[in-house]
Amino acid sequence: KMLPRSVVFVIVGFTLCQAAPTADQDSTLSPEDRVIAEEYLSQFYTREAKSRSESLDQFTTRLKTMQDFFGLEVTGNLDSNTLEVMKKPRCGVSDVSSYEHFNGKPKWEKSMVTYRITEYTSDMNQRQVDATIAQAFKLYSDVIPLDFKQIFSGTADIMILFKARYHGDFYPFDGPSGVLAHANSPGPNQGGDTHFDEDEQWTLDGKGINLLLVAAHEFGHALGLDHSKDRNALMYPTYSYVETRGYSLPKDDRRGVQALYGVRTPTVNPRPKPNPKPNPDPQPNPESERCSRDLVFDAVTSIRRELYFFKNGYYWKKSNLFRGVQFKSIKSTWSSISTVDAAYEDTHKNVAYLFQGKQFWATKGTTLQPGYPKSISHFGFPSWVTALDAAVYVASTRKTLFFVKNFYWSYNEAQRKMDHWYPRQISWDFPGIGNRVDAAFENSGYLYFSEGPRQTEYIYKTKRINRVLLNYGWLDCY
Template structure:
């Protein structure tokens, strides 16, 4: 991932294989981050004369000069046009932007070829194929799917972004490469001069911790020898086949998991690395690159760290967004914490080692009246007593009465005093009557209506000693359900003896 906060830069990332003589790897997928300083759509539209696709000469301008410099050619204007130019001409002619500069037309074609073509590019693409890719792009970004090159589509195309082809929701690299070990080592061989070594070590460790907090994988820094992930800050040529190109160019690249160069991550020392949003934020760039080094591709979720386009976000208290968490957990599994009055400390256990048929859990709750726990993953759930899954599962969550648009739960908690279970999905919640085994009437309701002060979303929830605990990111609210008021605000880490 890389970015520049200036509006006149696009950032691209290429996902490709190491090639060339002497390459040690031909099976590691490389993420290369590039910033191309290109004319933007608004600049082109305002500064360059519009194309005259009718063939009639504009007033006060030489016809031949218009044709050679500014015209957006139509298929019948010039028999020497390339197939690509013919497609562009037809598409531009069929849109509301009939007077677009040829340079902008080529930018559109290059954009779609770069990000919406999985197979090898062809120079003989039909108009239908071009339009289909344009519609795919519009659908990906939630735009009106018209197949026309409208202003909203152009606005998205000119945003800074990553150059790996777009995919829906979280995604993994081809073959789903991952680290087949529980401890991954890393070593920083060359540091940036933009901050001291202690700051770099702490920031890199924090980026890795975003992942170790949610998967059963640990990261350890070593200071000599060869680590699994070798990290360096260096300008220009730095020992691989992808030299950096100075300020505002390539910012960083990372390999997918594997032996030798697998996972290696390089940062361009010509950039200005910072801990805030004034330069290139090291935490966000490193966390995105380490996502690739762990096997993650790009996501369709606008809130995901692995989303193709980038905008700076506040990093204080930053935690891995839900889509990225689900993506990396789908590769490495998930673990849970167990705390009890029967033993000291906190026990960490892999979900899969406890329940072999379940790798990840979106939400869970325990009905203490029945002494049964329920585990939810996507649109299905399991019942378990202790560590023993009950027969007849998994079942569909429609069993509880959820509408079809609910595809996963965010959190669930059983309230012993009422024998009701609260389910949380986005900014809504439901109340389920365990005794009557059906949803209460008039649900769902907005979380903020009935739980003022806890926020609009709930990532996790549980009950302890009569209090309900609602978490969103690192923040946790201790809530008195009977009186509907907040008792105190905590940090999630307190339960893990991290205070």
């Protein structure tokens, strides 16, 4: 089937009659440049195909429209600056104006939109592609009450593929550079389907073509957004790399998509709440589990160069000052605390923080500090966070990482506020450690992330996994 008409662009492969350059036209441009310009204007500034006898007046009118769109001097004459813009890599959907919607304002009339990737790029592994596509959709689900779910069989609302040249529709790709991708507007059948040119070099950074930026642009089309004249907008038609770490939807694009779908608020569709760790009081003494290969920690932290491993209202303490491992109840040391869900030590202040549900305490050594407990809202968490899974202080950055389900936050201890653009998916920034973190701590320059009984020894500076361990190995069980 044809693409929805509102997204159709026409590729014209013939040479039009060439007019002699006017006095203002750049006489250094070649006949081939004129052909490039004619094909560009036919592809991106025509809703429907025109006859082959397109007149000079029509060419000039379209050229003026294109120059105005890109903020160039509007002369109607083909010059080197205009041609330079035409040769930039870009989206394959035709141009219109400011933040705009497609004709008729098509949109998804549902709260959950599914997507499926049927063919992957060879430039990165499948896990990286899945994570990047999910991140691109999340830019929109962060600001509108629409959720996206990846499926792995059957027909999804949005079908996605990477393929070069002819790929099953009427709009074959043109090789490296040029058109990078294209997408359909929302609707049945092929509505929302998104195609990426496999001849491009897809990357996760500024080398080659950044997949996150292009995917997020195309998904804007798949949600009903047309191109924008705003050079800072994601929906600007030509590709330009910007730093993607902490990237969020620019203002123009946010206004456009919210005009279609409304604004996401926690009361409309909050993120899933974490399941608080169970009250440990009725749970069995965990000492018998100490050397079990299935041992799972509730939390781990250093306190004055000694490691505390918390489990079911108790803790094991491992110290360089004595041999062996001490085992005690939490209440015997901190009478106000019955269990610890998460813990970390700010080694710059020599203060450790212990978290239980929505509350936390500060302790120096084993002495609780006055003025506690306090609410975890002190750190700036949203109201749906009712308990933390894990926390770890990174001394080299003076930032604390907080983990809740499959998300994490970064807290600036020096400025005492949460960093912008969080939470983020754990899998985006720490690939390989798992989808959630049950306990985390720092020791001898490494970070340790535990998911269940499995633990990853991680080099934070280079974002690299050093080795994979089991939790029980810390408790003198070898």
